[in-house]
Amino acid sequence: MNDAARTGPALWSAQAHMPSVLGRQIVVTRGEGNYVHTTDGRRLFDGTAGLWHANIGHGRAEMAEAAAEQMARLETYHVFGRYLNDRAVELAERVRDLSPVADSKVILNSGGSDAVDVALKLARRYWQLLGRTEKTVILSRDLSYHGLHAYGTSVAGIDVNREGYGTESLVADTARFDTRDIEKVRRTVAGIGPERIAAIVAEPIQGTGGVIPPEPGYLEGLQRIADENDILLVLDEVITGFGRTGHWFATERYGLRPHIIAMAKGISSGYSAVGGAVVAPEVWEPFYESGGPVYRHGTTYSGHATSAAVALKNLEIIEREGLIGRVRELEGVLSAELGSISSDPRIAETRVAGFLGGIELRPEYPAERVADEMLEQGWIARPLRGNVVQVSPPFTTTDDEVRGIVAAAVSALDVVAPVDLAMAR
Missing domain, CATH: 3.90.1150.10 (Aspartate Aminotransferase, domain 1)
Structure with missing residues (x-):
């Protein structure tokens, strides 16, 4: 040493x-x-x-003022069970209204890795709730990056992020597919068996993998594969969300209809630690029905009031300017x-x-x-x-x-x- x-x-x-x-x-x-x-x-x-x-950009005084004003009034209060705080409610409704997913519900947490974990757990929990207990496999693209929590590590398409932990995947039942050729993706799905696949997760534009835009028709092909085979489509928009592609979400740029969107980064421009998931009605409705189960998500800082206030100010600036x-x-x-x-x-x-x-x-x-x-x-x-x-x-x-x-x-x-x-x- x-x-x-x-x-x-x-x-x-x-x-x-x-x-x-x-x-x-x-x-x-x-x-x-x-x-x-x-x-x-x-x-x-x-x-x-x-x-x-x-x-x-950095050092915006009005962002600091938004944080200070919120902390003086209420630094935060958790959003577990019956409790909410007003800024978390406001941010969720703002994201819902900006989102291309109609009638969505919004889960808030602390960042992109959290968002991916909550999205992929939800995808598997959804199929278990529907009695499709064989649908557990999560598919992700070669060269992909989805954070470094347990699920993100397990679905990583950059092998060095997944290796060295004693098993091929920290979370069981994950597999990778080709990042450019949609016909190879179809063959992977057929080989595993669509009846076993819970979700496909994909970055619309691969970031850490090397800034790789989608091949023409590729993302639309993933959408068709998901639709034809009862597979949830999860888009990781942690990088692309909130304007990076010239739209609020890359989902709009490519005309997609995801079941879940993971988000973070641009929602606050890094001025606060906040992320989450946008969830389509097909997925959230079974959990809201009488007798439906609890979806066990949430961290101490989920819906953090000051983080939410800062994110709201950031979205205001993006729109205003x-x-x-x-x-x-x-x-x-x-x-x-x-x-x-x-x-x-x-x-x-x-x-x-x-x-x-x-x-x-x-x-x-x-x-x-x-x-x-x-x-x-x-x-x-x-x-x-x-x-x-x-x-x-x-x-x-x-x-x-x-x-x-x-x-x-x-x-x-x-x-x-x-x-x-x-x-x-």
């Missing part, structure tokens, strides 16, 4: 190979608009909106800028869907090194699976800032020496 491990921060970083990050960690102390400031005096453009969430329309404009700018560099021989492919972009680099140009060099130049980007550099800034980004971060990726490539892949092996 080296000294850095003992003398370094007590905080164990998330999703980090600790020996590699010790001594290189960046401590962020302040956010302002589309930029963050660090303890070593740097001002960095937040080219990833944090973890895809800082949609309205026309930021969803702005996302559609930014998608065009990002698409043009990435298109202009796509012929660079160091770049394998560029991808854009909504205000999410990915620059897939040739293997000899490691995305981690390129992102590190971009950071040195004042631009935060993030290396993703598949040797991809992520570009997904706040909705408040200017056209020039989009051009700047794409230019920074090219500038970083000019600095990063290619790796000799034969020697690396």
Whole structure:
């Protein structure tokens, strides 16, 4: 054990190979608009909106005021049993009205991993309630990411997130299907047996997997498979929800009819820890009937009043400032800028869907090194699976800032020496 491990921060970083990050960690102390400031005096453009969430930018005083006002009145009260708090009720009704799922009910909790867990447990509980006890299997896409709680870990399509726990899946009865070819998906469903499948869960646009937009007709194909085989369709809109695709939900962009939508991140732009699930009538009605069972969900901070107040203010800002329309404009700018560099021989492919972009680099140009060099130049980007550099800034980004971060990726490539892949092996 080296000294850095003992003398370094007590905080164990998330999703980090600790020996590699010790001594290189960046401590962020302040956010302002589309930029963050660090303890070593740097001002960095937040080219990833944090973890895809800082949609309205950082440091908005009215968000802090909303939190302080709510805390002074009621910090929170739980929503178990007969109890509710007024801000949780208000937020749920706001989400229901924005949601593309008519007559939905809304479950609130603390974030995306919570949302996925509650959604997939609900999918299995629903079929048990209906007496279809054989329907337990949850299918998810190769290269998918659904958080790191037990269900999210179990359905992960990025294998390293699922491995090392002693069993193939923490939760029994999960399987993966092809992320691009809908006919291969049909064969997987047939091989398992649709009578055994409780739900298909999918990100409309895969984020951590490498910013992978759906192939034409793919999501519509998942919808047909679900409809034809009595399978619930669960959309993980933790990244795409609340504007990232130029619609309140990607469900609208792709014309889908999910039974459950998992949500988080953009509902509060990261100013409070809040997430949840939007549930279609087909799924919630059996639990509301006389004699129906309790669906055993809920955490201490489900429907947290201050988190709800902050989320409501965030949604107000998105609507008031026309930021969803702005996302559609930014998608065009990002698409043009990435298109202009796509012929660079160091770049394998560029991808854009909504205000999410990915620059897939040739293997000899490691995305981690390129992102590190971009950071040195004042631009935060993030290396993703598949040797991809992520570009997904706040909705408040200017056209020039989009051009700047794409230019920074090219500038970083000019600095990063290619790796000799034969020697690396």
